[in-house]
Amino acid sequence: MYYPLTVRDFLDRAESVYPDRVALVDEPDQPAPSLGRLTYRELAANARAQAARLDRLGVPRGGRVAVISQNSGRLLTSFFGVSGWGRILVPVNFRLSLAEIEYIVGHSGADVVYADPELKDKLDALDVRHKFVLGEDDDLFLHGTEPEEWTDPDEGATATINYTSGTTARPKGVQLTHRNLWLNATVFGLHLGVSDRDVYLHTLPMFHANGWGMPYVVTGLGGQHVVLRKVDGAEILRRIDEHGVTLMCAAPAVVSAALEAAADWDGPIPGRDRVRIVVAGAPPPTRTIERVMEELGWEFNQIYGLTETSPIVTVNRMRAEWEELPRREQAARLGRAGAPALGVRVSIDEQGEVLTSSNHNLDGYWEQPEETARVQAGNTFHTGDGGYLDDESYLVISDRKKDVIISGGENVSSIEVEDALMSHAAVREVAVIGIPDEKWGELVTALVVSGDDVTAEELIAHCRQYLAGYKCPKRIDFVDELPRTATGKLQKFKLREPFWEGHDRKVN
Incomplete structure (x- = not known):
């Protein structure tokens, strides 16, 4: 028997198993009306209403829907309301310039663009059939109408197009399939021990590699999403305290913000001996890892990956064998990129470039077949990172090759x-x-x-x-x-x- 894997599986399970559990605590301080606290029954209803709205607009299966927004409940809903019914979500970095946004929207061929109210001025310059301001002139949701079913779901279909940062050239649209996202989320959740007892704080931008898969895995396992619109160290600590947060993903800069805020925090640090923080984006200094463990009392985890790998490639989490080591030695070991995740194969070529093969690797770059062939030469993904595997088979990133x-x-x-x-x-x-x-x-x-x-x-x-x-x-x-x-x-x-x-x- 064959049953296609699609991102809607995560929402369907949450609605079935945890219908009355709080799924989402939306950002209260935002220009659009906050969605407040929603149960999984309500979140699923909103996703269906969004799909119905896209039906009404005539957006076909495979049509692209771009969302330019800070972290929000509406963006989280779109991971399911768009892709779950066969369309393609294009989450756009809201910090990009107008020229960059124009390029991404045009290159992806988006039929619909939703933008946060703070970004409504950028909509005027976009040549798109349907343009809406989130929560203002048109909402995502058309309640009271059931969406048309995706009658032939295909796990090989593109679910999202995520544009790389484009720091040295035009951004490339990374096509990730339902299978890519499904397996990345489940493997990530397995390694981190995600469960229905977790409360996840969205300190990581949802647009970035689809929040590393956390919108899917936390939903599928019945955890609670707490949306944070703007990164602020003191606010992170406050929400950890208020909502009982147990899990976060963050870049090193967010870690630094939390450490600085902790120095001025009045009372015990929130989340001590409870919070698991997952860091990626750059190998943090050993001393920073030590401080997370000692000053914050949070469990430090590191992953390595790229947008093109959905993103998980390696995972580094405290092992029983390291428990008796001095703290600095533990931190040094946790500073490595990590061991290959389940189902991921990592190798190093003769030039020292990290190669990876897995079910998480991109389907291709949108409308860039030559670049796709280059990075996938030899049926493996060429990361562009330099590194090596140490004696424990842990990957150590020595540098970007160009750095x-x-x-x-x-x-x-x-x-x-x-x-x-x-x-x-x-x-x-x-x-x-x-x-x-x-x-x-x-x-x-x-x-x-x-x-x-x-x-x-x-x-x-x-x-x-x-x-x-x-x-x-x-x-x-x-x-x-x-x-x-x-x-x-x-x-x-x-x-x-x-x-x-x-x-x-x-x-x-």
Whole structure:
């Protein structure tokens, strides 16, 4: 017997098993009317009403529906109301410029675009048949009408198109199928032990790789969603306290915000010995991991993945064998990208690039067959990341291949240098890049955000305690902030630009 896997399975189970349980606590402070607290019965009814509304608009199966929004209950509903009835959801990064949004909407061929009220001015420039402001001139939902059934559900059909950040070129539309999303969510949930007792706080943007699959797995297992519209360290702690949050996913910048807020928190830190936090986006410094475990008392987990892999590739969670190790050694082990997730195969090619094969890998890039063939050459996905598998078969990401600094003929991992600098108490944030240098080819350069008085000489001397001399930064510039994407990733290309201006090549 064959039964196709579709994302609607998660909602159907929740409605059947947990109809009267609170499914969603929507963001109360938003320009659109908040959906408040909804049960799974109500959430499922809204998803069906959204599908019925799309029927009324004449959006066909396979039609694209774009949503440009901060985290919200309506965006969460769209993961099911759009894809669950055979259409394709295009979640758009709300922080993008108008030109970038125009490109994504046009390239995807969206029939419908919904935008948050704060972004209504961007709708006017879009050439789309149907444009609506969420919760204002037209809601997603058409209650009282049952949607047309998706009579031939196909797990190989595209469920979402997620556009990559496009930090160095035009963004690419990653086609993820129902099978990709279904298996990613179930494997992720299995590794993290998600259950119907979990309360999940959406600190991660839902648009980013579909919230890493959490909208699906938390729903399917009957957990509770707590929507957070804007990341704020103190607000994260407050909602953990108010709602009994047990699980979060976050980029390193969110972790830093929570740590800073905890320093001023009056009373016991919320979630101690209860919260599991899952971090990805960049390997956090060892000291940051230590602080999460000690100062917050949260269980630290790390995953590695990409939008193109739905995203889970590896998982790193505390093991019984590490329980008796000193805290710093535990943190160092948790700082690795992790072991391949169930059903995922990871290998390293001769050039040191990480390759991965799994049922989570993208179907292709939307309308870019040549790029699809390039990244899937050899029936495996080429991540573009440099790394290695250590003695325990754990993946260690040494760098983005394009971020490796070649200084004096030696390869220097910027991540390793950043980790050494972050172990100094005065360093709040750091980015290490290579800049052109006549003697060394590329000069190891650190851009540091510091909270205390410290000199470049002191930081370089500190690094010498942990790194070989050729790896230590030769230059340190102090800056007020570092540019990041909406998901907290450092935009190192922006940091490099002024140094490489006038150079034809970005290596030296």
